[in-house]
Amino acid sequence: MNMIEVRNITYVYPGEGKPVLKDLSFCVEKGGCLIVKGDNGAGKTTLFRVLNGLAFPVKGQYFFDGTEITEKWLGVSRNSKLFHKKIGYLFQNPDTMLFCGTVYDEVAFGPRQMGLSDDETDRRTRDCMELFGITDLASKAPYHLSGGQKKRTALAAVTALNPEVLVLDEPFAGLDRKSKELLKEFLKEYHEAGKTLIAAVHDENQCELPAGEVLELQVV
């Protein structure tokens, strides 16, 4: 059973003539791991925006867990909630996804949105902060953190949602050796638990991911 199926998608940024993704097709089965590679500008981030319903291809189809994801379908709030509960997205630049007053609130944001009880929210928030070694930073403002600390906060925030599918855009970039090890161990366990993983990495970090299929994007 495919968790993700992309059929011949072409993506063109509004106002641009040249497509960034052209006739791209691939599948990721439930519990699979897809490693996305490609030079700077090859379209990895663009593809991830499409997979997360933040951009829509001009041609082709995208199916998530059997449902075709379109702007119209996601326009229905019930659909959009369901979709975003199942897929978690780590942006390449954590600055674009951190907006709360404290690290604790940032990590608790997703569980609260999902309507979990205060106890369950607190438990998940603390677990995820522990997982990425940011417990000591709980009351700090994300805005004032170092680059690597921001990345770890963003990682804790997406994993707090415990999504079926994790889409990670260069998750290891900017992390020190110890944080890389924590993330590597987390991804291994996540994968072993039968969840689906899609990650963009450059060569030097590929060995930090569970074994998976490789999709190599080319600069068009």
Ligand SMILES: Nc1ncnc2c1ncn2[C@@H]1O[C@H](COP(=O)(O)OP(=O)(O)OP(=O)(O)O)[C@@H](O)[C@H]1O
């Ligand atoms: N908002 C935008 N408007 C127009 N063109 C864009 C926009 N964002 C990205 N692009 C272009 O799309 C192409 C793909 O960019 P993208 O960010 O997807 O690449 P990438 O593979 O993630 O690169 P990197 O390894 O540097 O992160 C690039 O040529 C980029 O200039």
Ligand SMILES: [Mg+2]
């Ligand atoms: Mg990118």
